[in-house]
Amino acid sequence: MAKKESFIKGTLILTAAALVARVLGLAQRVPLEHMLGSVGNASFGIANTVYLMLLTVATAGIPSTLSKMVSERYALNRPGEAQRVYHAALLFAAMAGVIMTLLVYFGAPYYATYVAKVPESALAIRALAPALLLFPTIAMMRGYFQGRNNMAAGGISQIVEQFARVGTGLILAFVLLNMGYNDSWAAAGASFGGVLGSIGAFGVMLYYTVKMRKQDKVALLQSGPDAALPLLRIYKDIFTLSIPIVLSSLAVPVVNFIDSSIIKGLLIPQTGESQATYLLGILTSRAQSIAGIPPILAIALSTSLIPIISAAFARRDEEYLKQQVTLAMRIAILTGMPIVIALCVASYSVNGLIFSSLDSSGIIMILTFGTIFQITMMTSNSILLGISKAKVSMVNVMIGIVVKFGASYLLAPFFGIYGIIAATGLCFLVITLLNLRTLKKIVPFSILGSRWVSFLVAVVVSGGVGFGLNQAGIQLVHIMPDRLAFLVTCLIVGGAVVVVYLVLLIVLGVLREQELASYPRMLRRIFTPLMKLQPSRLRTRKHEVGSE
Known part of the structure; x- marks a missing residue:
């Protein structure tokens, strides 16, 4: 029972850490968007996409592989081998940190000037470079502690990191602007918060390391000497397992990085340089932060089933x-869609x-609409990883990124920024379809089967209701302050969309009472009282999840 409680507690901490990271990311973008001009917003957005992509490389794949290798060796009472694996990982992390920091620092001017075509962003990119010294090491430490069944260390360090990063970044940007520095320096100050965040996270991990040292010494004395593991064998094992996971996890960061890199080059011939810079800032500071909201709940709920999927596959x-x-897949789509609809309409x-102005709302709407395909992509990627098909997932992601690149260049001349955004949605859709094709070869399944038409009716009707309420609600600006009017409208539209959507899912039989036992507890609590609305012919029909 104690182990189960510890696991649940650790899982809750990691979930809270992921949620805090998303919320604080949005909380940082909003005040910065108000403080900075178009150049500052574009500069911070470019630096942030570089940071998130490199952070994914540092924190995806290798730490989880390290966790697996460490936990296996402790289970076999080989703590000496586990320590050697850990030390080898730390050595690699230290070297990787130095190399990435130097590459980012010295490569920033070239990338900012000739690739992203925003020379002013070089300062913001360079300001983040020192954070990369510590992040690979922090990632390895988190992986090691997870392998030791200590989820709290990684979760708490992530929460401390985010508060330090966002808080100090906003303070530095504000202070620099009030001292008379321009947007480029303010964006660099905001970026430097990442360095202070890494120091905070590293401090937390050192604290837990000192706490565990005595426990490690006892384990080593009790186990006796272990056979020495060659470094080359350790690195081979780590990279064989982790590289496909790293590359599979890079889809969203790489897509955002591609956008930051190519938007100005593609848009300048159509819009001119200043407008292209402005649109880049809109995409990175506004649209991407809003589009990051829908996946949070859907991915958390669907990926909670991944360990169960892994166990079923193994059996x-x-x-x-x-x-x-x-x-x-069903939970990912059904829970992600109402948030997508509400934010779009x-x-x-x-x-x-x-945000600071009303223009470019269409960019937010189109990018947010595409997140439904991001949700299905991420969920299907997780399932493939759960059934040991990481290499297939990696190949599909690479194909999707090639599609993104090609479609951006094909569509931008005709549709401008909207063509580039459409290419992002197409990328996620292609990866999803490739993933589903692979999964269906392994296990025959259907997500909604004959219910797709009913589902689409629920989407269209709830979207239409939300759009009508939004158009009516924005008229409130004539009788009350603008932001209050927009707040009231958002609350009404969001509530109405969710209620109409849920009622239609039940009335039209997309959700059925017989299936609720297999859903997560949180969803059961929401759906069960509403099942009284379902026609009796649907409630009495025998049905099992996966048969349609």
Whole structure:
């Protein structure tokens, strides 16, 4: 029981850390968007995409592989081997940190000037470079502690990192602007918060390391000497397992990095340099932060099923695997869609509520609409990883990125910034379709089967209701302060979309009472009282998840 409680507590901490990171990311973008001009917003956005991409490289794949290798060796009572694996990982992390820092610092002017075509962003990129000294090491330490069943260390360090990064970044940007520095320096100050965040996270990990040192010494004395593991063998094992996971995890950061790199070059011939810089700032400071909201709940709920999927695959229980894969994809779509709909139809009001101007609401709407494909891509990627198909997932992601690149260059001359955004949605859709094709070869399943038409009716009707309410709500600006009017409109539209959507899902039979037992507890609590609305012919129909 104690182990189970510890696992649940650790999982909750990691979930809270991920949620804090998303919320604080948005909380940072909003005040910065108000403080900075178009050059400052573009500069911070470019630096942030570089940072997030390199952070994914440092924190995806290798730490989870290290966690697996460490936990296996402690389970076999080989703590000496586990320590050697850990030390080898730390050595690699230290070297990788130095190399990445030097590359980013000295490569920033070239990338900013000739690739992103925003020379002013070099300062912001360079300001982040020192953070990369510590992040690979922090990632390895988190992986090691997870391998030791200590989830709290990684989760708390992530929360401390985010508060330090966002808080100090906003303070530095504000102080620099008030001292008379320009937007480029203010964006660099905001970026430097990442360095202070890394120091905070590293301090937390050192604290937990000191706490665990005594426990490690006892384990080493009790186990006796272990066979020495050659470094080359350790690195081979780590990279063989981790590289496909790293590359699979790079889809979203790489897509954002591509946009930061090519937007100005593609748009300058159509719009001119100043407008292209402005649109780049809109995309990175506004649209990407809003578009990051819908995946949070859907991915958390669907990926909570991944360990169950892994276990079913290992047992070769095809029927149960079919049910769980269906359930994971279904939950991802059904829980992600109402948030996507609400943010799309209320994009004008959301823009007016939290940002500095009302223009370019269409950019927010189109990018947010594409996140439904991001949700399905990320969920199907996780399922493939859960059934040991990381290499297939990696190949599909690479194909999607090639599609993104090509479609951006094809569509931008005709549709401008909207063509580039459409290429992003197409990239995620292609990866999703490739992933689903692979999964169906392993286990036959159908996400909604004959219910797709009913689902689309629920989407269109709830979207239409939300759009009508938004158009009516924005008229409130004539009788009350603008931001208050936009706040009221957002609340009404969001509530109405969710209620109409849920009611239609139940009335039209997209969700059925017989299936609720297999859903996560949080969703059962929401859906069960509403099931009284479902026609009796649907409630009495026998059905199992995955049969349609």
